[in-house]
Amino acid sequence: MILTNPISGPEVGTLWITYNEKTLIMRMLEYFIEKSDDQQAKNILGGLWQELNFYVLQMEEIFKDQGMAKPAGYTNEDVNLEAPKLYDNGFDIMFVRILKEVSMGMYTINMNMSYNDKIMQIYEGLTVVTQKIYKLSTLYLLEKGILTLPPKVTMPKTTEFIKSKSYMNGFNLFGDKRALNDLELGILHHGIETNNIGLQLITGFAQCAQNKEVKQYFVKGKELAKKQIKVMQEILLESDVQFAATSGSTVTTSTVAPFSDKLMMHCVYLLNGFGLVGSSFGTFFSLRNDIAMKATLLAKDIYFYGEEGIKIKIKNGWFEEPPQMEDRSQIIKE
Template sequence: MSKRTAITSSEIGILWMTYKQKTMITRMLDYFIEQADDEEAKEIMTSLQSEIKPYIQRIADIFKEEGMVVPLGFTEADVNKGVPKLYDNGFDIMLLRLLKQISMGMHTLNLTMAYREDIINLFRELTVITQRYYEICTAYLLQRGLLTRSPSVPMPVKVDFVKDNSYLGGINPLATKRSLNTVEVSHMYHAIEANLFGMTLIKGFAQCAHEQEVKDYFSEGGKLAQEIIKDLSQLLAASDLKVPVPPGGNITKSTLAPFSDKLMMYCVSLFCSFSLGGNSLGTAFSLRNDIAATLAGIMKDVFEYAHKGAKLMIKHSWMEEPPPTN
């Protein structure tokens, strides 16, 4: 397949989204590398940044070759490297790990929407890089006690089949609910873990944002994350399973913003999209009706919150328009 094959609408879209995300990550790394006091964390972030930057340029070159304008994305104007730490205690690598989770999903999906050899290769290479750094970040956090593992359960010793429809029940408050299965636990635990981190991130953003309505929006997001954690934790606790706790990533007292309101709003929008995707999978793979209903309710709340954020970004001219089809 020739590299001169005409680029498709799908390929333009996935490259555009990737350019935005990678420029955001690069700008965030600018700040966290500057503030890092742990040499291993600094090395991880510096190494990742050096691997990401060539791909930003490769995407820009593809756009130029196709006669298309290069997105603005995020620039040095969106980061304030010299301000004091807004977060500490491993937050930088916790953030990087969550960003790599998002990137893994996006790159894999993007591979299924690419047709041209050079673009397929680009996303294949990004997938390999992302998986490697996700593993590095996970190992770093586990070694320092900054990441809790999901609960252990007794090992099954025989194959069982569902015997009746009560296995799907759970909505009737008078009926006995079966314990959660490990598939359901995996999705709920992951959602709680992500929201615990997201709550810390967004509360820090609320503490330092410039615009008051942006501060208020972030504060609302912190409360939403707290409610999600509470609802899902109750489901785990009802099956006598331990609930994730935030072992690190504290907010300092600094009120000086390391990032522009525009970048912070985009970051929260990205996390909302990640939450919607994760909860949709959790709903699809949960067989107890009350779990599916809880996750569907969470998706509704997150969608409404994200939509409110989109309106706020449009109001302040922070939302870069995706390439149109005509």
Template sequence: MEPTDIPLTSSELGNLWMTYQEKTMLLRFLDYMLEHAGNEEIQQILKSTYASSEQTVESIKQIFQNEGAVIPLGFTANDVNKGVPKLFDYLYEPMFLHMISKIETCLFALYSTMSYRKDIRQLFKQLTTTSQELFDQCAQFLLDKGVLVRPPFMSMPKEVTFIRNDNYLSGVNLFKEKRSLNAIEVSLLHHAIETNLTGMQLMIGFAQVANDKKVKDYFVKGMKLSKEIETTLGEFLREDYIEPPATHAGKATDSTVAPFSDKLMMYITNLLGSFGIGSNALGGAFSLRSDLPLAMARLAQKILPFVSEGGEIMIKHGWMEEPPQVEDRRQLTKS
């Protein structure tokens, strides 16, 4: 039996649907970015990303058509406004794609492990590779320009050692002195702060241009939440005399003209918030000093209601497209 003769599973259908939403959103961002990016190297990255994203959208459309499934709406030309002033300044384009490529790499790698039909596995495997390549391109470009801060360097270990007592886990006990951070904890903190810095500028820009008052207020909340996350996690680094990452590039301009629909801006904010919950869970799981998971759990308690509020706003305005729904057979049990 050929792979395409096997029906899509629920996980394959759901993950293809979510990929279609994310990729059509990205295409609208690229429509806007291609209009403003002056650097030739950035233009090439944007054009390459546009071509691969467009191809992915067409591939998913074809799969849905072959399965007799309706094509999702996603995001269209109605969600981007061309000819408006630039909302973000110097080098924000590769900084945004650097952030998006992190999310895509994680999502598509996960989706590939949730796929069973050969053609779907191959699709997500290729998407994972493409996202990693985009990350490499953006990271190298930003490093060359001096706007991407590397995590701190540290002395290389000279011998293998083992944890001998539970003092290593101390962090909240007032009678035990906090140990210094280990390399794993520093890497997780740096990653979370780096992503939030880019996201915070996105929230500032969105807050300036949103049309709906509640949507504007929501982005202001997002801006403040990003700052709180950066400040809270950055303090752990400062306690060890490590300076948190920061950059002079990619700031929001003073434009008040929206390049995107409120619907699109709400979607990307929801996506970043959901990714933030996952990142915090990962950071908490791999941190051995007990005060770090506690701090990340407290932040997650603020991110989760923020994401939920965003969902409520989207539903109220009719902006949240409904995912494919399982047939409701519960009625059959009622007589």
């Protein structure tokens, strides 16, 4: 793939982010493929690796054509295929499913900032891959009994419109709150599901992190995930909805790191961004003000936790600087 015209600044930026994310995912996939004992799971993981490798090579070709330095990304130095199994019971596919949720949103944003046909083709192709793998992962997890379906509800028989502003009241000290609507139920179910997977992921990271500060950071993230699950489960129980949490996985007792601290920190950085977007979605689309307020407070916790992680990454020289515009004032001074 050869581009004859220079690509724009935003296109450089989105390609840079995408390359870093894809090389990180490929290193994790290599470990999961090595440790998987289920052929069906290996096929899903291996198929995704092949697809991502194709687009990583295309991006490298664009970097070369544009005279752009290739991002450092994540290499074989960031994965230890000899490390014992850190996760069991379908975690590999659960994690891939969450990653594909993150990717769906990122490709939409990246496409919105793309003007070059070849760049748009990359994001269009990655979107197709993501949706295919997400579907395969979901069907696999349901077949294995690992993924829990959301609660079922009574189907609406008529069309109704909201008749009172009290519909939004959640902070009601003298009366019952209204029942959750189906969208709010979906937001809460999804929040618990993703935080359960995040809890397992970061527990494993905490067990095997080499840097003491990084280990403490992961332990703090584990407690944050538990707090979010607790808040959302309490809202469901108040509406007499019992949530059967997904089994997700079992973290083994291994303390041998399959990934570098640098890779694990960036993985959590990406998921923090996903968590912020999810909390924002819950805040805006929930029509009960107590749920919107709790989602806002959870988003605040995620933001400050993410900011702490960025400082650790910078301190250890793990945060590659994104491409940026020329500093004209500095050039003039020089």
